[in-house]
Amino acid sequence: MRVIYLDNAASTWPKPPAVKENMAEVIEHFAANPGRGGHALAMKASKAVFRTRVELSRLFGIQNPNDLFFYMNATQALNQAIKGLLKEGDHVVSSSIEHNSVRRPLEYMARTKKVELTFVEPREDQLYYAEDFERAMKPNTRLLAVSHASNLTGVILPIAELGDLAKQNQVLFLVDASQTAGVLPIHVGEMKIDMLAFPGHKGLYGPQGTGGLYVHPSVDLEPLIHGGTGSQSEAIDQPTTRPDRYESGTANTVGLAGLQAGVSFVLEKGVENIHAYEWKLTKQTIKGLRQIKGVEVYGPGEEVERVGVISFNIEGVDASEASFILDQQYGIATRAGYHCTPLGHRTAGTEQRGAVRASFGVFNTEQDVEALLNAVREIASAFQSS
Known part of the structure; x- marks a missing residue:
């Protein structure tokens, strides 16, 4: 895989x-x-x-x-x-x-x-x-x-x-x-x-x-x-x-x-080209995640430009468990926890639970985004029906 x-x-x-x-x-x-x-x-x-x-x-x-x-x-x-x-x-x-x-x-x-x-x-x-x-x-x-x-x-x-x-x-x-x-x-x-x-x-x-x-x-x-x-x-x-x-x-x-x-x-x-590409993937991900029932995405919406970093949680699933499932069952490497920024988590309202973070580079593709969205959709559906 x-x-x-x-x-x-x-x-x-x-x-x-x-x-x-x-x-x-x-x-x-x-x-x-x-x-x-x-x-x-x-x-x-x-x-x-x-x-x-x-x-x-x-x-x-x-x-x-x-x-x-x-x-x-x-x-x-x-x-x-x-x-x-x-x-x-x-x-x-x-x-x-x-x-x-x-x-x-x-x-x-x-x-x-x-x-x-x-x-x-x-x-x-x-x-x-x-x-x-x-x-x-x-x-x-x-x-x-x-x-x-x-x-x-x-x-x-x-x-x-x-x-x-x-x-x-x-x-x-x-x-x-x-x-x-x-x-x-x-x-x-x-x-x-x-x-x-x-x-x-x-x-x-x-x-x-x-x-x-x-x-x-x-x-x-x-x-x-x-x-x-x-x-x-x-x-x-x-x-x-x-x-x-x-x-x-x-x-x-x-x-x-x-x-x-x-x-x-x-x-x-070109730095501008790198950012434009990563922002394209980021917007695609934010929009997709926000359409999945039980998923909460942190930070401003896709209408506000940001760097290629997205943190989210799935209802009923611990962030570390969600990241583990993404890695072991889907081959998707993300990071869960507090990301060395307790100040940031307090500001985002996630200081009690942390979050799953997906972040992009120039070698990622739109297919990578779709794979993440499909995996999160399946995880969210499985935990909501259990």
Whole structure:
């Protein structure tokens, strides 16, 4: 039975063939230590890492590739941004859909540094508006930190408007692009984004263990990790030059070479085209699910554009059981539970039961959608008649 993979919000799969090819080339021909030697293989490894920096800068409108720092994932990048910036007495405005990768570092800073937190709620239409974030601002607000889109309902926040708001209030702007990097257009200059955290293994189609953080050149963060950087080795303190200041230890050259291929794939297809295709599948799914008796779909309807993430429940069926049946009996991979976003589930009204989540990538098809709808229809019918 062919696996229908609908868990792309967690990690996209399959990957473009060039991802594997790039990674294999590094392993076979120049898996030396980048930035740690002057010999030919080390220089070749360094160039491979830099090429990835350049491709990502093209994608996100970053002027200087050295303002982009590599981490294992968006979680590490967000921890660097939040813990490296905030001081005692600061206030942060965020949203009520945040993933734990944003919320937990913020809560840690609230507990250890007495940082104040405000989480803005959506309106009755389940959407977020810049003026509500503006009302949450205080004289000591230091940071506006939000997800670009919800990993539970796919709701998209008005990032460009929030960027303007942050600048008007002289507040730094941090965006978690875990669900939107490679899926929605992002330009850090035009959107006035000071810090952008992103994973490599989702919409950028790279391997797991890759991600990064863009930091505007005017923003200085306290490094989260201290150690060897291959530069200024005689100094006892962390280097001041970028990206070395924020990249201690040996880089994941193999993974970053794979990420470069993934980003090139996204640039070639076009972010707008990717989103349009995923939105087409998403609308088809939302419309179909809402026609099945006993199925509840969360988030706005198909008339409101979102990323390719849909969460739902089937009456009388535990979310985990429904996901298990989809996997074992129908070969459809979804994710059930709380999706690392208790804030999001509280906002959606599912904090007591969780939900089943289906999420799309560019390799999914309309046939995949129909297979999901047929499976959910059969499961709902079986439990309603039992």
